[in-house]
Amino acid sequence: AAAMPPTYIPMKYALLFLLLASWLTACTQRHDDIPNEFWDSIALHDSVHLSDSLLQTGLQQAIEADDSLHVSMICFFQGKKLHQGYFLLRAQERYEKAQRYLPAQAPPRLRMELDIAQADLCRFNHFEKRENQLLDNAQQLATEQQDSLMLIRICLLRCQREKSKKDFARALDELHTAYRYAYAITPERRAELQAEMAVVHLYLQQPDSALLHLDRAIATQAGRQEYYHALRQGVRYHIARNDSALPYFRRIAEMFPLARKTDAYRYMAEVLNRRGQYDKAIDFLREHVRYRDSLDADKKAELLEKVHAIREYRKQQQQIEDSERQLTHRMLQVYRLAAVVCALIILWGAYYIYTRRRQALLNRDLMQAQLSKQEMEIRYLREQEAKEQLENAQLNQRLEYFKQLNEITIPLLMRSRNQAGALHLSPEDWQTLRNNTDACFDNFTRRLKTAYPQLSDEEIDFCCLVKMELPLAILAEIYHIAKGSISRKKMRLKEKIGITDVSFDDFVASF
Secondary structure, three states: OOOOOHHHOOOOOHHHHHHHHHHHHHHHOOOOOOOHHHHHOOHHHHHOOOOHHHHHHHHHHHHHOOOHHHHHHHHHHHHHHHHHOOOHHHHHHHHHHHHHHOOOOOOHHHHHHHHHHHHHHHHHHOOHHHHHHHHHHHHHHHHHHOOHHHHHHHHHHHHHHHHHOOOHHHHHHHHHHHHOOHHHOOHHHHHHHHHHHHHHHHHOOOHHHHHHHHHHHHHOOOOOHHHHHHHHHHHHHHHOOOOOHHHHHHHHHOOOOHHHHHHHHHHHHHHHHHOOOHHHHHHHHHHHHHHHHHHHHHHHHHHHHHHHHHHHHHHHHHHHHHHHHHHHHHHHHHHHHHHHHHHHHHHHHHHHHHHHHHHHHHHHHHHHHHHHHHHHHHHHHHHHHHHHHHHHHHHHHHHHHHHHHHHHHHHHHHHOEOOOOOEOOOHHHHHHHHHHHHHHOOOHHHHHHHHOOOOOHHHHHHHHHHHOOOOHHHHHHHHOOOHHHHHHHHHHHHHHHOOOOOOHHHHHHHO
16 A cells, blocks of 8 residues: 555545535635625625615616616616525516516626526526526626636636536536636635645545645645645645544534534544444534534524514515505595596496497398308308319229229239139239339339338338238238238338328328
8 A cells, every 4th residue: 555656545534635625615605606806896796785775766767767777787686685685586586587678788797697696596496407508608708708707707606516516527627717717816816726626636536636736825825825734734644644634624624614514524424434433423423413403593593584574574565555555545535436427427428329339230240140141151062062073083083093003903913823823923013013003103102112211122012002902812812821911011011101190001092
């Protein structure tokens, strides 16, 4: 083992370094996984903290002024407020409204922000295909606008998504893509990117590469240098297989946010259990349960707070609506009485005029209906007569075809009988049969071969005999098989051609 490269040494406490990624991520992201620097660089988000009343007033003024751009922006701000409060359904409704009002000449940044916000909701709802489409749209627009900050932001979003799916190789590719635009960000953020690459390399069990990126982060002399040094020391403990890694994990884990700390202790308990270290696994599991209970209590308290806030908001809205309803009720009573009197007078006059005109119209419509009925009956009789004539003509033509074909084919079959009375058709006889069928049925064999090239020549010859509507007895005599075998042959050809809605005989007859 000592002769093996460090990358291939079994990791005694590899989970320590996998979980360090959580702290880096939590320290550099808000609710929607976007670094603080990028939020500070976008002027659109400066207004997200406006009150609901101001936003609603601005929205009403924008609608009255028919200003679709500002309607879209305000709806977007409202969606962000709801999104940050975890009112996801209402936030999605505001985003969709902002998308509907978005004009063609809208700022590209607003389009990208809308796509990213909706992609975050799709990630929450596990709509991966829709999320990819929205992020691709935002990335394409950012590339067209040469917006390096937005490109880095989108790459980081994709990286976090791939990490959540444990596809660390693709997450690393996204980080490398983001680093190509690192010239547009501060040294502190460049150091954070290098540290994030180091963490992903630890997920991939590549501690040497992780050390390389941590050295680059430390070389920037910016950002959280204490964290970078601590993480580098931990990687060295891992490579050296030092037993102090476990206490080191506890010290680092205390710096995690509560949710990530809970996952860290659970994951470490599972790893220690698989390694057979049951006592230590139980200790970590107890810590996990303790932190999980605290996390559940916080979530319940937050949920109750939001439920009470919604209930209070609805109560206030109901009180306002009741007050307005009482103020307008008395004013409407007088107008309603006057409106009822005027409406009665108008209705009486309108009814009188309507009945007189209705009577005249009914008489006229009755006469027109009688005339129309007679015309339709005459037209129907003519159509029936024409249809019967057409059917008779087609029947006569078909009979004539069969008469000609049978006059040609029956003598041919009779000549092909041997001394014992059995039918034996030669290749020349089959060719004559095909030529006769093509002559009587508009190149039947060529059309059939073109439409269904999978049919063999022998199967096309069989179709020619069926086209002539020869009985099963003659077909069985020609092929020297039983009648049941002829029926099975038809079923095989029906499946080969792909006939589903009609019988084989009807299909050949109508082809």
